[in-house]
Amino acid sequence: MNYSDSFRDKELVQGLARRIAGMTKGLSKPLVFMEVCGTHTMAIYQFGLRSLLPPEVKLISGPGCPVCVTPNSYLDRAIALCRLPDVIITSFGDMLRVPGSSSSLMEERAKGADIRVVYSPLDAVQLAAKNPAKRVVFLGVGFETTAPTVAGSILAAKAQGVSNYFVLASHKTMPQPMAILSADPDLQVDGYICPAHVSAIIGADAYRFLCEEYKVPCVVTGFEPTDVLQGVELLVRQALAGESKVEIQYSRVVRWEGNAKAQAMLADVFTPFDAPWRGIGVLPGSGLRIADKYAGFDAELAIPVQVEELKEHKGCLCGEILKGKVSPFDCPLFGGKCTPESPVGACMVSSEGTCAAAFKYGR
Amino acid sequence: MNNDLILLGHGSGGRLSHQLLDELIIPQLSSVPVAGQNDAALLNIGGIKLAFSTDSYVVDPVFFPGGNIGDLAINGTVNDLAMMGARPLCLSVGFILEEGFSKAELSRILASMREAADAAGVAIVTGDTKVVPKGKGDRIFINTSGIGAVEHNLQIDGASACVGDKIIVNGCIGDHGIAVLSAREGLEIDSGIQTDSAALNGMVATLLPLGSALHVLRDPTRGGVATTLKEIALQSGVTITLDEKSLPINPGVKGVCSILGLDPLYVANEGKLLAFVAPDRAEEALAVMHRHPLGKDAAIIGEVTGTSAGKVQMETMVGGVRGVEMLAGEQLPRIC
Numbered sequence A: 001m002n003y004s005d006s007f008r009d010k011e012l013v014q015g016l017a018r019r020i021a022g023m024t025k026g027l028s029k030p031l032v033f034m035e036v037c038g039t040h041t042m043a044i045y046q047f048g049l050r051s052l053l054p055p056e057v058k059l060i061s062g063p064g065c066p067v068c069v070t071p072n073s074y075l076d077r078a079i080a081l082c083r084l085p086d087v088i089i090t091s092f093g094d095m096l097r098v099p100g101s102s103s104s105l106m107e108e109r110a111k112g113a114d115i116r117v118v119y120s121p122l123d124a125v126q127l128a129a130k131n132p133a134k135r136v137v138f139l140g141v142g143f144e145t146t147a148p149t150v151a152g153s154i155l156a157a158k159a160q161g162v163s164n165y166f167v168l169a170s171h172k173t174m175p176q177p178m179a180i181l182s183a184d185p186d187l188q189v190d191g192y193i194c195p196a197h198v199s200a201i202i203g204a205d206a207y208r209f210l211c212e213e214y215k216v217p218c219v220v221t222g223f224e225p226t227d228v229l230q231g232v233e234l235l236v237r238q239a240l241a242g243e244s245k246v247e248i249q250y251s252r253v254v255r256w257e258g259n260a261k262a263q264a265m266l267a268d269v270f271t272p273f274d275a276p277w278r279g280i281g282v283l284p285g286s287g288l289r290i291a292d293k294y295a296g297f298d299a300e301l302a303i304p305v306q307v308e309e310l311k312e313h314k315g316c317l318c319g320e321i322l323k324g325k326v327s328p329f330d331c332p333l334f335g336g337k338c339t340p341e342s343p344v345g346a347c348m349v350s351s352e353g354t355c356a357a358a359f360k361y362g363r
Numbered sequence B: 001m002n003n004d005l006i007l008l009g010h011g012s013g014g015r016l017s018h019q020l021l022d023e024l025i026i027p028q029l030s031s032v033p034v035a036g037q038n039d040a041a042l043l044n045i046g047g048i049k050l051a052f053s054t055d056s057y058v059v060d061p062v063f064f065p066g067g068n069i070g071d072l073a074i075n076g077t078v079n080d081l082a083m084m085g086a087r088p089l090c091l092s093v094g095f096i097l098e099e100g101f102s103k104a105e106l107s108r109i110l111a112s113m114r115e116a117a118d119a120a121g122v123a124i125v126t127g128d129t130k131v132v133p134k135g136k137g138d139r140i141f142i143n144t145s146g147i148g149a150v151e152h153n154l155q156i157d158g159a160s161a162c163v164g165d166k167i168i169v170n171g172c173i174g175d176h177g178i179a180v181l182s183a184r185e186g187l188e189i190d191s192g193i194q195t196d197s198a199a200l201n202g203m204v205a206t207l208l209p210l211g212s213a214l215h216v217l218r219d220p221t222r223g224g225v226a227t228t229l230k231e232i233a234l235q236s237g238v239t240i241t242l243d244e245k246s247l248p249i250n251p252g253v254k255g256v257c258s259i260l261g262l263d264p265l266y267v268a269n270e271g272k273l274l275a276f277v278a279p280d281r282a283e284e285a286l287a288v289m290h291r292h293p294l295g296k297d298a299a300i301i302g303e304v305t306g307t308s309a310g311k312v313q314m315e316t317m318v319g320g321v322r323g324v325e326m327l328a329g330e331q332l333p334r335i336c
Helices: A010-024 A038-046 A072-082 A105-110 A121-130 A147-160 A175-183 A197-202 A204-214 A225-241 A260-269 A292-297 A318-322 A354-361 B015-029 B069-082 B103-120 B175-182 B201-213 B224-236 B251-260 B279-291
Strands: A031-037 A057-064 A087-091 A115-117 A135-142 A165-172 A191-194 A218-220 A246-248 A270-277 A281-290 B041-045 B048-057 B087-098 B123-132 B140-149 B166-169 B214-218 B239-243 B274-277 B299-306 B311-315 B321-323
Touching (some): A038 A057, A038 A225, A038 A354, A057 A175, A072 A135, A087 A121, A121 A135, A135 A147, A147 A165, A147 A260, A147 A292, A165 A292, A175 A281, A197 A204, A197 A260, A260 A270, A281 A292, B069 B087, B069 B140, B087 B103, B103 B123, B103 B140, B224 B239, B224 B299, B279 B299
Parallel strands (some): A031 A057, A031 A191, A087 A115, A087 A135, A218 A246, B239 B311
Antiparallel strands (some): A165 A281, A270 A281, B041 B048, B048 B140, B214 B274, B239 B299, B311 B321
16 A cells, blocks of 8 residues: 555545544534535545535535636636737646636637646746747636745746746635635535645644634645545534634644745735635735736736626526535536536636536536 | 637547537438447448448657557557457558658658557558648648458447446556656656557457457547546446446556546546456456456456446445546646
């Protein structure tokens, strides 16, 4: 058995599931826990973990898929940029399928736009260095997990004197939307399975205010099946005891204080701003834009472009799904008008989107 | 959204490819019913049974660990014929070359084609070459078509799966897709994974003596094992249940998939086959594969468990159950 297999041991997983069932047996109302992060959503579906949990424990998915919460307006700007003849758009793969108001990057690529999938923003910097006559724009989307690497690419471009590299930044930060959800009277969450990678950067202390202000248990949890179920067990324990504190299940990676170096890089390159979240609205201080001293690398400022008028897709319940208020199966578009090949809403686009996971694994 | 454009996903071998075939190409070109699609057509010409198949190869990069577009083009069409239980006889080869492509590289490709054809025991008997202007092609495209002799009266096709059949794969899945991906510009992961590209007609010949116990043969190329099993479940009108813990997967493939957020079940193979075998002969089939050089890691990975048409599910390694669908569009690396 190798290191990763030990976290997927069937006996261990089923033992945890039995313990959770024993602890919750006979509860009059199910305990509802939200996995905030898209990678957790995928892991839960991929390993069929819901089928192992008792009916007294319900897992719902939250707003932690970065692609899903990126608004139409951002995509519209990226699409407008890709139509400029001297612009190369670079992006992680799963942004390409996201629909904007009337098109998607994949559709624009089919029409001839130069759009390239890269695996690191540093590859985009290299591409810019090799193509001095072009303007290379990287689509900076993602939470605190991805943002430091994008910050690093801006610093690298500056250090190397690559002046034709730009970032269209729409990074988001995590604890704020959880506070909004906690304050929502229509949503009763009994605990959060807190993101793993994000927490490695921001530290588990970042969730303490949620426990104090909203009395909601938080457990920072890893992505393996034993991690997830152990996280659920810790949440059940807290909920039954009437406690609300932060615990770290994922102690092999996450520290209370997080990664100071990455935090410093974020503070240097980015500035918090009031960011729009698809389906949720504008959340104060929940986004990261490029700081003024790096404005030369900000695609939004440096490359003026005419962006089409914003159109929202009718009938799509992504917003409610991202808030955990409805399940993908409740959406009238799910699996009919909205499929992974032809997504209407962003939750169906990313491999980590709630609807995509439900479509692929949950039917 | 504009649905009027061909997207890369239409060539992925997954749901979009099927939609393009079912809704546009087949209705206009062929009387073959959608459910009757197999890797090759079966022809009866003057009492002689033949299998006929064609495939085009557009791989990027052209050279990748363990192979290149040339041997891939030979093995791919040989395998399409073999999956009907046919003995491949001869191939045609069509080249579309982009202006500026290196003769030295073409020569390397031709040498490996010749080697692959010799290894598979097929003759290359006709062909064609076209050159397109610089920028109008991607270095080299190859089309191969092939004819094979069907020397049995068995019904081996995607519609023949029966409840109870055991599903056998002849080795580790996902090697080809990861070998190609790891050699792609901008990624260049030193995964140590080589393509599994190989001609499977020799192994199929050793399975044919199973006779009527051999129900389906299919090579899970683009779209991977998941998409191929879904196709067979739809064609045969059955439910397939996979056992995740028995799926043979190279640790290097697992590692790369984990980093990029890909699922090995959807990654392409070029030297793998899935065999559906009646349960009482399954162990015998497995033993036959184990004795063949291309089948030493063969494993029973699941079975046909019911008659709900087109359903594929998997018992996960931790004992949960989840659905398995066709590849949707391209597999795209995730953000985090």
